[in-house]
Amino acid sequence: MHKLILLTLAAAGTFLLATGALVATGLHDQLAQADMIVVPGNTIAPDGRPSPRLQARLDVALKQFRERRSPRLFVSGGTGKEGFDEAASMASYLRKQGVPDSAIIEDNQGWTTEATARNAATYLRSHGLQTAMVATQYFHVPRFRLALERAGIAVSGNVHAPYFELRDLYSVPRETVAYAVYYTKP
Template identity: 75%
Template sequence: MRKLLLLCLSTLAVFLLATAALVLAGLHDRLAPADVIVVPGNTIAIDGTPSPRLQARLDAALAQFQAHRAPRILVSGATGKEGFDEAASMARYLQSRGVPASAIIEDNQGWTTDATACNAAALMRTHGWKTAMVATQYFHVPRFRLALARAGIDVSANVHAAYFEWRDLYSIPRETAGYLVYYAKP
């Protein structure tokens, strides 16, 4: 029984250390030029606008676009349970804040982080773009960077959305487990 307790405590300690490392990595913005900023989708409000969480991602990308770190923004998402195309809603949000439609690329097949990474990689190869910047929640940054890297994308930079909520207490450990699964995948 004592060995089992020690094993459980050791496993918990490793998980908590991994979680802390993930959070710290995601909170550390890496600013560098990129060919495109990639913003993964999230919840759309019942009025068809991005949720506050998604707005924060878009605002992070917008700040980098306005700082001329990338000439275009790729918004990726799918039609969620709310019935709205996330990518279209994200594009409208950015356009309403002065981003020209010609600088926004919509991917409405970004059902998952993997799908967004694969779609972004294919699009980037088609256009000859080499580097990407990630703009997402701090706890999602490491897994999204890993997914893009595995899809063959050079992730030159990342920024996190300045938005924190109680839901993060669930999302952070979930993201730690998700990162471990992505890392273990061939």
């Protein structure tokens, strides 16, 4: 019984350390030049606009675009349960913020983090480009970087959306588990 308690405490301690490392990494922005900024999709509001969480991702990516860290914004997502094409909604939001069509790449096949990474890599390779910057929630940054790197993309930097909500209490530990699964995946 004593060994079981020690093992349980060790597992819990390891999980807490990993979660702390994930959060610290995600909150540490790395500003750099990139061929494109990749923004993964998320919930669309009932009126078809990006949810506040997704808008925060777009706004942080838009800031990097306006500061000329990248000439392109790659917005990726699928059609969520709300019935809206996430990529189209994201692109529409960016256009309303003054981003020209020529700077927006829409990927409506980004159903998962892995699919977004694969699609971004395909786009980069087909256009002779190499680097990407990540723009997402802080807890998603490490796994998204890993997915992009595994897809063959040189990730030059990352920024996190300054948006925090009660849901993060679920999302952060979930992301710790998801990162471990991605990391151990062949």
